[in-house]
Amino acid sequence: MNENASTSSSAPHGTAPDRAPVLIVGGSIVGVSAALFLAARGVAPILVERHTGISRRLRAKLFHPRTMEAYRAVGAADDICAIERDRPRSEFAAVVESLSGAEIRRWRLPAADDYSAVSPCQGAMVKQGDAERVLRMRAATDGADLRFGHHFVEWEQTGQRATARVLDDRGVPYTVEADYLLAADGSASSIREGLGIARSGDLALASSMELTFTADLRPLLGGRALALAFADQPGRPFISWTTGQDAGAVSVGYDPATTDPDTAFTPDRSQAIVSEALGLPTASFRVTGARPWQMAAWVADTYRVERVFLLGDAAHVCPPVGGFGANTGIHDAWNLTTKLVSVLLGDAGERLLDRYEAERRPVAELTVRQAAARSDAVGCASPVRWPWWPACCWACRPSQRVRRRPRHRTCAWRPGTCCGRRTGGTASRRRPRIITSRHSRRPRRRARPARRSSAGTGTCGCTGGSLPTGAACGTCRSCGTAR
Incomplete structure (x- = not known):
């Protein structure tokens, strides 16, 4: 299929509206995944997306094993993994002096771990645009009506259906009637804003x-x-x-x-x-x-208003560290489409759809908190933070509240030296708790307390010198804090 062409023509102006069980607005990774999940199980949706081609922006390229399990169920996993086999392997992240310079440290990405003991699928390191190209072809082959270059204008809910007004790729308006409307139109979702749904978070x-x-x-x-x-x-x-x-x-x-x-x-x-x-x-x-x-880092206050459902970035947005955003949205699509198929085929009542928000919104809340904590841990949440401060030097580390400035704007720490900053209560602040699986690397342990002398002073674990009560040793990660 040509990725720049729609798979069907719009209804001529003035004729009867197009009819579909599900209308999906948004054709990025979440929207096209929802279209594939529906079409592969016998429900042919209509998808409208105002862009014709695939975005060239660098977006997700880490697809977790659970995501690949969903794609495996609809026959797309092998095609996505085939892309990865033709490309250089990507398994690690690193802190570097520069990309051509020395590595300061590196860590293995959780998506690259071996999950064969708990899953039939491994994670995939594939550019989102390449994955979208595969998903578009699979969805169209399975019967989804993909209309790229078609602009969603407005909608209304009337009784047992949602009615949308769309402009085709020539600017001709037409109408689509659907039993359900899925809003996968991104973080600036016009559908979410039109429904007046608020967002909680930063x-x-x-x-x-x-x-x-x-x-x-x-x-x-x-x-x-x-x-x-x-x-x-x-x-x-x-x-x-x-x-x-x-x-x-x-x-x-x-x-x-x-x-x-x-x-x-x-x-x-x-x-x-x-x-x-x-x-x-x-x-x-x-x-x-x-x-x-x-x-x-935010989550929509509700995921559903009558026959309209939010999923993907329309429902939640999280920092990019960890690659959680696209994966969480794909899981939204898998959960919701499974329920929609059961309802539309008569295997379950509409009350089943009430479980979508109850099941997916808590997951999004936890995921957003985790992504924000991980961003904070690597120094991504504030432009004034220093990327790799000593674990013990909390005086020189900015506050967890991103809008506050750090106590000390400068801290020229080096391994084996001591900054001698006074910390007061800051040194005892807990780090954000990062949840890790048994497959991923454990976070670094907190610093050991410094040795005390009988005179009430502490001993710097790096220099061996005495520190008065309340002073902190801002040096290597093994050094402690004296009070």
Whole structure:
């Protein structure tokens, strides 16, 4: 199937409306997954998406084993895994001086672990655009009516159906009647806003500028099996790239209270940021775009209003660390479509649909909290944070509340030295608890307390010198705090 073409023509203006059991608004990874899950089980939906092609933006590329289980059930898992077999393996994330420089530390991504003991599927490291291309073809083959280039305008709920007004790819209006309407139209969902559904959480956790580029990254990566990297540089650039390693993006944080992105990120400065993050001269790459975006962590207050359901980013948004966003949305689609198939085929009553929000919203709340905690742990939740502070130096670590400034704006700690900052009550603050499975790496243990002397002073675990009560040793991760 041509990804830029719709699979059916719209109804001519003035004729009877098109009819479908389910209308899906939004054709990204969640919407097209919902279309496939329905079509593969005998319910042919209509999907409308205003864009014709697949977005070139770097989005998800980690698909967890549970997600692959859902795709396996509808016959798409093998096609997605076949893409991965043709690309360099990506199993690790790392903190680097630059992408071409030394690695400071690395860790294995949970999606890359071996889950054969608990699942028939392994995780997949595939670019979202490649996965969407497979899902579009499978959904169309199974009978889904995919209409790309068609613009959803408005809708109303009347009795036993939802009626939507749509503009086709020539701008001609037509009407679609459906038993149910699925809103998979993204974080700025017009359907959610039209229903007046509020959101709970942080709508602006941090601000970043995404600088996209093209470059041959294969010599830099050198078979290291990295999926992403964080550069230990000012603004803490986050570096990601396509699975083909021929293009990527550098996202750098900024403070919107003091920085105007339109004037701060000039072409010359954008070139310099990408050059420093990659460790390449400016002649070795080309910056292709700049886009500001806001990291957020929120959940919609309700997932359903009568015959309209929210799923994916229309229902919840979480920070990108961990790759939870797309996977959680795909699980929404799997849960909801399973129930819709049972109701539409007469195997269950409509009361079954009430379980969708009860089952999926708590999962989203937990997932958003976890993603925010993990973002905080790697320093992604605030542009003024330092990326890799000593575990014991809480005086120099910013507060958990992202809008507060840190107590100390500067902390020139180095391994084996002591900053001697006084902490008061800050040193005893607990870190956000990160839930890990038995397959993933455990978080680093908290620092051991420093040795005390009988005179009420502590001993610095790094230098061996005495510290007065209330002082903190801001040095290596094994050093403690004296009070």
